[in-house]
Structures are given as structure tokens and as C-alpha cells.
Amino acid sequence: NAGVTQTPKFQVLKTGQSMTLQCAQDMNHEYMSWYRQDPGMGLRLIHYSVGAGITDQGEVPNGYNVSRSTTEDFPLRLLSAAPSQTSVYFCASSYSIFAGTDTQYFGPGTRLTVL
């Protein structure tokens, strides 16, 4: 049982490039989400999904796209990278779709730098 996994661990992009951050979980969790963590800002919700085929926006969705074709995978796409997207990105999942009342398990994070 690997829990929540993320790839890559580190990534450097140039402004304007696109890329996909991968997230997978093997716990059969319905709820998955993406957060970004910036110094002094805590964690902020980007997008979330309550099940396969269902996604919605969080607090800071601009510049990011998501899709959920399977229960296990929830990739985050950066369409045209900007320096403001330099951050550490965490994927999280929980068993229940009622994420606000269920323990969320975080992946190890992806450290992204946009030059």
C-alpha cells in the first residue's frame, strides 16, 4: 500500500512551458485534491474531485487544469507556466467525499520552479 504518490519530486520549467504533475492513490479514496504551499501562506486549495469524472475549483484555480478519469489518478496540468506558480504542490486524498470531515492524506509533494 503506497498511499498517495506524486511525480516528479522536483521540476524546473521556463515561463510559458506546460507540464503535468502526477498524483495517484491506492487506497480507493473518492476524494482527491491539489494544494499549493508558499512560504508564509499555508496551503491553498487549487482543485478537487469527489469522484471519477467530477472536478471543481478551489481557492486558487487560475492557470491550472485537472481531470479525473479513474478513481486512482488525479493529474494537475499547468497550461502556460508563470514565475508566480513557483511553489510546492501537494496532492491529498480522503476516503469520503465529505473531505471536510475526513482525514486527508498528503502525498510527498512536488517542488516546482518556474524561471
Place this chain on the structure above:
Amino acid sequence: GENVEQHPSTLSVQEGDSAVIKCTYSDSASNYFPWYKQELGKRPQLIIDIRSNVGEKKDQRIAVTLNKTAKHFSLHITETQPEDSAVYFCAASTPWGGGADGLTFGKGTHLIIQP
């Protein structure tokens, strides 16, 4: 939306002393309040949580108290040890949308345990 304020941003205590971190929230409908610990370069991990129908919860050296009237909750760590050094985040969740729109995090407290 929900707003969570966390204080202090940095807390330094002597080993063996107690540490208290406080958070306030804005939405009186919030009903779930977890605390996460994040060690340097690692993922956030849940250490304790409390729901709005409970005033206090304890787990060994860690306790959380909730005052719904004043809309604040606190983390108490007794007999602090070097391994308690980390960044601690409080969070809150409202039941709107079934809580699916995730957690709102405070900005974090860097707890330093002085030997």
C-alpha cells in the same frame, strides 16, 4: 468563504515546557478542525482533530480545545521534546457542499524546541 488566522507565526520553548498555538475562524458553520504537523521537506501529517460537538480532545501529550462561541481553537503540547520541532498548521472546514471544498488552512506556526 472561511478565513483562518493562526498565531504565533514562530514559537520557541524550552524542552520540557508546554507550547500553545491558537487559531481563530470566521465561519460559525465550520464543524471540523484538524491540526497538521509538517517537518522540514516533508508532507503535512494529521496529528489530532476535533469536531464541533466536542470541546476538548486529548492524545497523550497533545490536546486540542475548541470554543465555538468565540470561534477559536488551540493546540496544546505538553512536555515538549526535540522531535516536536516542526511547522504546525490548523485548518477548518464548513459543511457547505458536504465539506467537499476542502480545508482552509492557517499560515502555520514554526515551533522550535530549545535544548
